[in-house]
Amino acid sequence: MAQEQYQVIARKWRPQTFDDVVGQRHITETLKNELRSGRIAHAFLFAGIRGIGKTSAARILAKALNCQSSPTPTPEPCNQCDACLSIKNGTATDVMEIDGASNRKIEHIRELRENIKFSPAKLRYKVYIIDEVHMLTKEAFNALLKTLEEPPKHAIFILATTDDHKVPITITSRCQRFTFRGLGFSQMGEALRKITDAEGIRIDDQSLLYIAKRAEGSMRDAQSVLEQVISFCGKDVTREQVAELLGMVGGESIQQVTDAILANQPERILEVVDALVMQGHDLEQFYKDLVEHIRNLLVVKISSNAPQLLENSLTAADVLQQQTASISFQELQAIFKYLIRTEPLIKQSAYPRFTLEMALLQAPQMRAFELFDTTLHTIHALGEKFSAFQTLPPSAPPAIVPPDPIEDAIKIFRGARAEAVLPEERPQ
Ligand SMILES: Nc1ncnc2c1ncn2[C@@H]1O[C@H](COP(=O)(O)OP(=O)(O)OP(=O)(O)O)[C@@H](O)[C@H]1O
Ligand SMILES: [Mg+2]
Ligand SMILES: [Zn+2]
Missing domain, CATH: 1.20.272.10 (Zinc Finger, Delta Prime; domain 3)
Structure with missing residues (x-):
C-alpha cells in the first residue's frame, strides 16, 4: 500500500499550472505574456537537461491554448474543463505527444504532415509535442522543415530536447527557443519540502540538501531519490539514514x-x-x-x-x-x-x-x-x-x-x- 503511494511522487507532483513550475520563471512568464496578448508563436523549442519541466510546460501550454473556461487562450488554464482534463490525462486526441526517438524516420514525419491538415476534432488547437526531437534523422528534419515553416493556423509545435546542439539550425531558427535551467539547491529544497510536508514525511533540511545535491539540477531525479529515501526510511527520515543510503x-x-x-x-x-x-x-x-x-x-x-x-x-x-x-x-x-x-x-x-x-x-x-x-x-x-641601481653595463x-x-x-x-x-x- 504505502509503497504504491510513494511510487507516484513524480507523476502526482507534475506541475499543472505555469506557477507550479519551479525555477523556470524566465520561461513561464514569457509564455503567460504571449497567451495574454494573443501573440503566440507557432513553434517552440524547449531545451534543457532531463527532468526540469519541459514536458510539463508543454502540457500546460497545450491546456492554456485550449482551456474552455476562456473564449481565447489563457495564461491560467482551469484544470477542470473537459479540454484541460483530457490533456492532463493524456486522452486528448488533438494533443499529440510524439517520441522523437522511436518516430525518427521520414515516414513518421510524412504521416504527421498528412494528419496536421485536418482541423482539430474537439479543441481549439492541435498541439504537436515532439520529445527528444534531436533524434530525428536528417531526412525527417528536412520533411519537418516545410511544415514548421507554414503550419496551418490551428496547429502549434512544441519541440523538446535534452541536446539542442544536435537540432539543425534550420529547425531552431523557425522556433521560439526557451532554455530550461537546472534547478539550484535552495529552489529544489523548497520544492521537496512542499512535497514532504504534504505527504506527512518528517525530514530535516540537511537531508533534503543531500537529496538535492545528488539530483544535480534535475527535479525528476530529486523526486525519485526522495522516493527511494522514503521507501528506505518510512515517514521518519534521519540524516544518517539518508547519508548511508546515498x-x-x-x-x-x-x-x-x-x-x-x-x-x-x-x-x-x-x-x-x-x-x-x-x-x-x-x-x-x-x-x-x-x-x-x-x-x-x-x-x-x-x-x-x-x-x-x-x-x-x-x-x-x-x-x-x-x-x-x-x-x-x-x-x-x-x-x-x-x-x-x-x-x-x-x-x-x-x-x-x-x-x-x-x-x-x-x-x-x-x-x-x-x-x-x-x-x-x-x-x-x-x-x-x-640591479636597477647597479652601474654595470646592461647584460x-x-x-x-x-x-x-x-x-x-x-x-x-x-x-x-x-x-x-x-x-x-x-x-x-
Ligand atoms: N521545474 C519543475 N518544477 C516542478 N516539478 C518538476 C519540474 N521539472 C520536473 N519536475 C518533476 O519531474 C517530473 C518530470 O518532469 P518533465 O517531464 O516536465 O521533465 P522533462 O524536462 O520533460 O524531462 P525529460 O527531458 O527527461 O523528458 C514532473 O512530473 C515533476 O514531478
Ligand atoms: Mg520530457
Ligand atoms: Zn480548462
Whole structure:
C-alpha cells in the first residue's frame, strides 16, 4: 500500500499550472505574456537537461491554448474543463505527444504532415509535442522543415530536447527557443519540502540538501531519490539514514579532513579516510565534496557575507569562518589548485583509496609551497630593484624562473612516474 503511494511522487507532483513550475520563471512568464496578448508563436523549442519541466510546460501550454473556461487562450488554464482534463490525462486526441526517438524516420514525419491538415476534432488547437526531437534523422528534419515553416493556423509545435546542439539550425531558427535551467539547491529544497510536508514525511533540511545535491539540477531525479529515501526510511527520515543510503559523506567528514589538512595531521587524515572506507562511502564523491568545500572556504575568504554564493555548502557558516581563520587566501588557492589537478589521478586509479590517501597527505604541503613561492617572488622582485641601481653595463640577468609548486608537488606525488605528464597535458 504505502509503497504504491510513494511510487507516484513524480507523476502526482507534475506541475499543472505555469506557477507550479519551479525555477523556470524566465520561461513561464514569457509564455503567460504571449497567451495574454494573443501573440503566440507557432513553434517552440524547449531545451534543457532531463527532468526540469519541459514536458510539463508543454502540457500546460497545450491546456492554456485550449482551456474552455476562456473564449481565447489563457495564461491560467482551469484544470477542470473537459479540454484541460483530457490533456492532463493524456486522452486528448488533438494533443499529440510524439517520441522523437522511436518516430525518427521520414515516414513518421510524412504521416504527421498528412494528419496536421485536418482541423482539430474537439479543441481549439492541435498541439504537436515532439520529445527528444534531436533524434530525428536528417531526412525527417528536412520533411519537418516545410511544415514548421507554414503550419496551418490551428496547429502549434512544441519541440523538446535534452541536446539542442544536435537540432539543425534550420529547425531552431523557425522556433521560439526557451532554455530550461537546472534547478539550484535552495529552489529544489523548497520544492521537496512542499512535497514532504504534504505527504506527512518528517525530514530535516540537511537531508533534503543531500537529496538535492545528488539530483544535480534535475527535479525528476530529486523526486525519485526522495522516493527511494522514503521507501528506505518510512515517514521518519534521519540524516544518517539518508547519508548511508546515498553513500554520501556528511559535512562532518569533510570538516574533519579539512581540519587535518590545515593542521597538517597525517595520521588524522588516514583515520578519516579509513572511516569512510569502512562505512562504504563513495570516495570519488567525497573528493568532489572536499573540492567544493575548499572552494567555499575561498568564497568565505573573499566575502564572509555572501550566503547565496555558498548555497551548496554542507557545512555551517560558522565552521567555514573558523576554518578560514588560520589560512591565507593564497594558501587555500594553492590547495584548491592542487586538488583539482589531482582529481583525474584519483578517478583513473586502480587503487582509489591509496591514491586518495597520498593526495590528501600531500595537500598540507601546498601551504609551504605557497609560502616558498611568495618568498621567491619577493626575492626576485628585490633582486630586480637592486640591479636597477647597479652601474654595470646592461647584460641579460640570469633568468630566474620561479618553479611551479603545484607542478613539483604533482611530480613528487607521482613518485616513480615523475617524468610522465598529467593526462590532460598529454599531447593528443
Ligand atoms: N521545474 C519543475 N518544477 C516542478 N516539478 C518538476 C519540474 N521539472 C520536473 N519536475 C518533476 O519531474 C517530473 C518530470 O518532469 P518533465 O517531464 O516536465 O521533465 P522533462 O524536462 O520533460 O524531462 P525529460 O527531458 O527527461 O523528458 C514532473 O512530473 C515533476 O514531478
Ligand atoms: Mg520530457
Ligand atoms: Zn480548462
